[in-house]
Each structure stands twice: as C-alpha cells, then as structure tokens.
Amino acid sequence: MVALSNVRFGKRNDEVKAIQAGLIAVGMNIPAGATGFFGEQTRSAYAAWQRVLGFTGSAADGFPGCSSLAELGARAGFVVDCRNPGAITKSSVRFSRNSGVAVDEATARAFAEQACDRTGAPRSWVTGVSNGANLLTLVFRESSFRPNAVNRDDVNATGPIQSDGARLNCSRGYAQVIPDTFAENHQAGTSDRIYDPVANIAAAINYIWRRYGDISRVQQANPHRDPAPY
Template sequence: MVALANVQFGKENEDVRTVQKALIARGREIPDGATGYFGDQTKAAYRAEQLAQGFKGADADGAPGCTSLTALGHSIGFPVDCADVSAAGGGRLSLAQVTYHDPGDDSGEAAMQRYARKACELTGMDPRFGVPALTTIARRESAYNAPGQRVNAWDVNAHGSKVADGRPLNCSRGATQCIPTTFAAYHQAGTATTPYDVVASMCATINYVRDRYHVNQSGSNFAARVQQADPNRTPHGY
C-alpha cells in the first residue's frame, strides 16, 4: 500500500521508492535510480507519467495526485491509499493541540520568501507560484511578520476566552493570519503546532486555499483564485 501523503516533493521513505521503481518500470527516466527521495528527478519522471496518462498543462506538474497515482499503481500492481491526504495535509490537529508560543521568526520580505520556499517544499507546491503568492499574503496580512502585526486583536475574529499568549482564542495569528480553528483543520504534518511559526502558518494557508478556493497542486492558479495573493489586485480578505 502506497499512501499519497508519503509521495510528495521533498519526502524520503519507502513509498517514494516504490513509486520510483514503478516509474522506472514504465520507462520514465530517474538517473539516480530508486533512492527513496522525491526530488527534481522524480518530479520530472512523474510529470512524464502524467503526460502519458493524458494530463495536460498545470495538471501535469510532477506532483502525484490520487487519480494519476492510482492509475500508476494499477499498471504496476500496488494499491494506493488516498485517505491520508486531506485538506489538512495529513496533519490535522484538534483545537486543544494548537499552541500559542511565538518562536520569534524573522520578518521582512526576504525572510518571507525563504519561509515560503520551505512551505512549498513541504506541501508539494511549485515555488514559482507559491513563493510570490505567500509573500504577498504575508505583506498584506502582517507586514511581512512584523512583531507588532503577528496577532489581530481588533477584527471580527477577536473573541473567545484568553489563551496562552494572552489574546482571545479566535484571533488571527501569524504571518498569514490564520485563526486557530483554520490552522488546526489545515495543519501540515511535521510542522510546528503554533500559527506564529511562519512555515506552519504558510503550509496551513496552502492547504486551506487548495480546499476552499480550489487552488491546484502546483499553485499555478493561486493568485487568480485568491485575490489577497495577487499583487496586481487590491487587497481582499481570504
């Protein structure tokens, strides 16, 4: 059984190795062989498989989806579990598991671009699209994670009992201003449990916009689907 959640860009495990072997058996080129690491070579090979299956344009982005991986599994002989992949990136939290410690991550545009690249790596989004979109959101939502802008205690969400950071539970927090319930529902496995962590916040944002706005796996339609991510349009809550 291969879990779709395990075979995304940047992952290293036996499920990746199984998929690599299947791609090689199907004639897709991976020069380094079945290493178990999903890097650029595997992404290119998977894109070739998607094209062979009839996917076109942004849908042939080298990022495994349930349909293409299931077809690959059928052709080679391994079952696929798509249930592990959800809008929460396979790492959904309960609200009680969300923490409110601010790790003091860097601020500024360059820092946001760096964190965004990591978030794209963890979620399988193409950084060509994800980095500018996330950086634009961070600029508009928190002035690039500026210390005085990391929690919104004045808008309609700012209600509920006080939590560990001394703010009402439902306040928007972090570089991309996630409310705790959204952060918990769309949390990315392996990232921090606090929305103040920039990478964790950006990953949750990616998972959220994929579910809520139908942003595709590569993120090529991120700015088109989410106005707040488009620097060429006026700011708009998301």
Template sequence: MVFLSHVRFGRSGDDVKTVQRALMAAGFNLPAGVTGVYDGQTRSAYAAWQRSLGLTGPAADGFPGCSSLTKLGHKSGFAVDCRHPGAIPASSVRFTKNSGILHGKDTARGFAERVCTLTGAPSGWVTGVSNGANLLTLMFRESSFNPNAVNLSDDNATGAVQSDGAHFNCSRGYAQVTAETFAEDHEKGTSNLIYDPLANIAAAVNYIWRRYGDISRVQQANPNLPPHPY
C-alpha cells in the same frame, strides 16, 4: 505505506523512491533513475501516468493527487495514506497570541527558512521559484509580517468567539490560515497554537502542497501578479 504529503514537488525521501520505482515499473521514463527527489523528471513521468488514467489539463500536471497516487499504489503494491501525518483535531487548536516577536521582513524570513527545513519544502520557496513566487510575498500580502494578525471581516469570520476575541474560523497569523486548515495541515512537531510562527507557516506550506502542488501556482505568492486570496 506512502504518505501523499511526502510525495510533493521538491521533497525527497523513501516515499518518493517508492513512487519513482512504481513509475518505472509501469513503463514511464526517469532518465536519472530512482533519485529519491521529486524533481522535474519525476513530475514529467507522473504527468504521463496521470494522462494514462485519462486525466487532462490541470489534473495531469505531474502533481500527485489522492486518487492517482492510490491507483499507482494498487498497481505496484503499496498503500497510500492521503491524510497529513501531523493533522490534529480542530478542537485542539489554541488561540494565544505571540509576545516579543518583532514585526518585519527579516524576522518573517527567519521563520520561513526554518519552516522549509521542518517541512522539507525547497529553500526556493523563500527566495523565489522560477516565476518569482515566494512565501515572503504571500506573508506580506496576508499579514504585513505581523504574526498576530487576524482578519475580523472576511467571509471566514464565523463561528464561536475564541480566547483572542475573534471568531473560530477567522484567518490568523503570518500566513492567515483558518483553524480548520491549520488543523488539517498541521506539521508534526509544531505547536497547536495557530499564531505560532513556525506552526502557522508550516500549515500554510502543507496547504499549498495539498491544494496547488507547488508555490509557483499560488497567485498570492507571486510578486509579478496582483494579490489574490489563496
């Protein structure tokens, strides 16, 4: 079984090795061979696989999607699970706010660095990737580094009022994730508290991987571009 969530740019592990072997068996070139790291060579080979399926443009950018990875699995004999392994029911999300956490960039940076270790995201997601995009820019724009931030007025502010006094679907926490996104992209081993810094940022990281493939493609994380919802 290969988990889609394990086959992401910058991640490493046995699932990446399985995909690399499958790409090579299908005739796509990986000059450094099976490294276990989803690096540039793997992205290029995967993009070639996507093009062989008739995909073009953003759909053939080397970032695996459920359909293309499942087809590679069928060709090479492995099953694919497109669900995030840490996903939880939305009904189990809890809305208790934090106490005693200092607001500010240094505190946020510490949590972001720990999340990269938890999720396997590259450390460059904190310091800045090739185009400058980084988690700290995203978190500042979303919450001004306030782990208890909640948006009471955007389009997500719907649903039943929860224990924090905000509607169920409101965006919350450092990275302003909704309860549905938090549940779907929940990182195994973190709490079910949406305001919890580690759980909140980890869910955002997993969401970015799932939707964008890499943080470099998230305008809200790029300090060189205007803010934009992500």
C-alpha cells in the same frame, strides 16, 4: 503504504522509489529507473501520468496531488495516505497571540526559513522559485507581516468567540489560516498556537503541498500575478 507528504520534489526515500516503480509499470519513462530520488526525470514522468488522467496546464506539472497519486497506487498496487502526519484536532488549537514580534519583512523571513526547515520545504520557497512565487509575497498579501493578524470580516468569520476575541473560524496569523486548515496541516514539533509564526507558516506550507503540489502554482504567492485567495 505511500504517504503523499513523503513524495515531494527533492525527496529521497523508499516511498519515492515506490511511485517511480509505479510510474514505470503504467508506461511512464524514467531513464535512470527507480532510484528513490524525486528529481526532474520523475517530475517529467509524473507530469505525463497527470496528462494520462486528463490534467492539463499547471495541473499537469509533475507535482503529486492526492487524486493522481491514489489512482497511480490503485493501478500499481500500493496504498496511498494523503493525511498530514502532524495533524491535530481542531479542539486542540490555541488562540493566544504573540508578544514582542516585530512587524517587518526580515522577521517574517526568518520565521519562514524556520518553517521550511521544519517541513522540509526548500528555502527557495522563501526567496522565490522559478516563476518568482515565494512565501514572503504570500505572507505580506495575507497579513502585511503582522503575526497577530485576524480577519473578522470574511466568509470564515463564524463560530463562537475565542480567547483572542475573534470568532472560531476566522483566518489568523502570518499566512491567514483558519483553524480547520491549521489543525489538518499542523507540522509535528511546532506549537499548537495558530498565531505562532513558525507553526502558522508551516501549516500553510503543508496545505500548499497537499492542495497545489508546489508553491509555484499558488497565485497569491506570485508577485507577478494579481492577489487571489489560496
């Protein structure tokens, strides 16, 4: 079994070794072989695999997604699990707000760093990766660094009223995640409160990994590009 959550850039484990062996088996080149470390050689080989599958541009950047990894597993003989291991049920999500959390960048940065540490994301996701994309840009655009932010007006604002006075499916918190996304991408060991700063950003990180493969591909996180839903 290969879990998508365990085959991210910078990881070293047996599941990375399994996908490296799979890439080699389908004709991709990794000069160092199946070392178990997901570095630039593996990223290049995975990008080549994505191009074989018909992905182009930023969709073929070497960061595994569920569909490409599942196809590699089907051809190389391993089973892929795309579920997030810390997932909770939507009914378990709580809606109590924060008290006494400052609304400023320094506070958001500290929480974002904790979320990176919890999820295993590199702290460069906070300071900015190669194209400048970073979590602080995303959080500012989504909530203006307000940990109790809730969007009552967009298409997600449906469902029964919850204990915070907002409808069930509203986007909430620093990264403006909806309860479905928060539950599916919940980080094990963090709070089940959607407004909890670390839990909220950690769920956003896990969502980004599952959907985009890397924060560099998220327009909303890139200060050099126009804001856009993520």
